[in-house]
Amino acid sequence: MGKNQDSKWKMKKVLIIDDSPLICRILEKAIISFPDFLPVGKAANGVEALNLIEKLEPDLCTLDVNMPAMDGLSLLKKLMVRRPMPVLMVSALTKEGSKTAFEALRYGALDFLTKPGGLWEAGGTFEKVLQDKLRRVSAVDLSAIRFITRKSLKKRPLAEARPARSLIVGLGKEGMYTLLLRLLSFVEEVRAPQVWYLDLPEALVEAFAEYLAAECALPVKALVSGEVLREGFLYLTSTDKWLKLEEDHEGRLIVKKSERPRNVSGEEALDAFILEAVTLLGPRVMVIVGSGRLEKGKLGVAEVQAAGGKVIVLHRKICLYPEGPIFFAEGGRYPEVSLETAGQLLSKWPERGERDVSALKGQA
Structure with a gap:
């Protein structure tokens, strides 16, 4: 196997889950530029995401909260039972200190990134933060990822x-x-x-x-x-x-x-x-x-x-x-x-x- 093929083989596959085509494009463009990460698909809701996860077998995903058909928190519950994986919440609702952010963590997400906000316009800051968070969530052992029931x-x-x-x-x-x-x-x-x-x-x-x-x-x-x-x-x-x-x-x-x-x-x-x-x-x-x-x-x-x-x-x-x-x-x-x-x-x-x-x- 050649060097380029070997490098691609080691890449972490990322599924983007968001009902906004604009946000999906922003995330996809950023992730493509990161070493060791490869966007492999986009889902507009939880139902579509579950199907794509079975098909594409991603290593981790980014996840919005408000989506049609099945929202992000409902998807998290199902995902952590069916196929636990690192999840980074990317949502306007997961602002640090908010109840929704804490609920997402209890349901199995590992971290969150708020959208939209200054990071999105601050000339490369968003990409640096996103890359760091993706690296961190992908490195956490799966034994620490679980849905915590009340x-x-x-x-x-x-x-x-x-x-x-x-x-x-x-x-x-x-x-x-x-x-x-x-x-x-x-x-x-x-x-x-x-x-x-x-x-x-x-x-x-x-x-x-x-x-x-x-x-x-x-x-x-x-x-x-x-x-x-x-x-x-x-x-x-x-x-x-x-x-x-x-x-x-x-x-x-x-x-x-x-x-x-x-x-x-x-x-x-x-x-x-x-x-x-x-x-x-x-x-x-x-x-x-x-x-x-x-x-x-x-x-x-x-x-x-x-x-x-x-x-x-x-x-x-x-x-x-x-x-x-x-x-x-x-x-x-x-x-x-x-x-x-x-x-x-x-x-x-x-x-x-x-x-x-x-x-x-x-x-x-």
């Missing part, structure tokens, strides 16, 4: 809401909406409170917290200053906030907002928060690292391990942005685990029948 998010018993004496801190950035939705579908219960500290804009984190609160049986809250951390709760917060963890005169863990020091990045809030948790709780701290281009947090995480706490990293192959897991897992110091293994650990930690991370590492 039942799977509502099956756990609620723990007593006692003041916390242990803590799970989750770190993440880009790609965490998808990953958290899938992770929670594997969690049976929550004993220690979880604080997911995300390096994302505060308004978007709060919108996601509101969505999860409506969809998940666990009590989910956007973390606010003065909050007393309680068992069984899942808290979301943004690095837009500089939060301090303190202990009151009754021994309760309280989160308080403070001014961010000058010349300090939002990501450095991750280190500061973890270090305060270790100072107060010692080995009763677990850190879980998720998706995102994270470049801070190693100092705090190292202190967790030194104090006898637990540190796990979600496997890079299931993360839309594997830079964070690679950054933390390099050298093999912290184990990379699957979503299912992470769900088991989050459910059982820190008491009753807890197993060591190393015993579960082989399930990654």
Whole structure:
């Protein structure tokens, strides 16, 4: 086989699903120009898409929401049962922070790109963003792609809401909406409170917290200053906030907002928060690292391990942005685990029948 033929053989085949001929042409023109991607067809609705998927066997697809005959969300449900594949939503309705965007991710999509907007007219910006997103969704392992039913998010018993004496801190950035939705579908219960500290804009984190609160049986809250951390709760917060963890005169863990020091990045809030948790709780701290281009947090995480706490990293192959897991897992110091293994650990930690991370590492 010649070099050109071999290069074409390795290309990822992309099916474009959109009822707008103009959008289809724009996407097709852009994808043709990308190395490693080849547009193989266009579908104007979900019914047509299902037929073309059987015929063309694409590796991934771009998908609109509003379409006749069968809309994008209805197609996602069927697709994830019949033939799971990476899906990038390209729709005016999948604006980051919107309920439709979160629903699309719950139904199995991996990421979204809003249309129309400045990217479409900004001289090559759209093409760069589209190419990056296609590369990322096509690289995610198929085991992380699934339709998450409401039942799977509502099956756990609620723990007593006692003041916390242990803590799970989750770190993440880009790609965490998808990953958290899938992770929670594997969690049976929550004993220690979880604080997911995300390096994302505060308004978007709060919108996601509101969505999860409506969809998940666990009590989910956007973390606010003065909050007393309680068992069984899942808290979301943004690095837009500089939060301090303190202990009151009754021994309760309280989160308080403070001014961010000058010349300090939002990501450095991750280190500061973890270090305060270790100072107060010692080995009763677990850190879980998720998706995102994270470049801070190693100092705090190292202190967790030194104090006898637990540190796990979600496997890079299931993360839309594997830079964070690679950054933390390099050298093999912290184990990379699957979503299912992470769900088991989050459910059982820190008491009753807890197993060591190393015993579960082989399930990654």
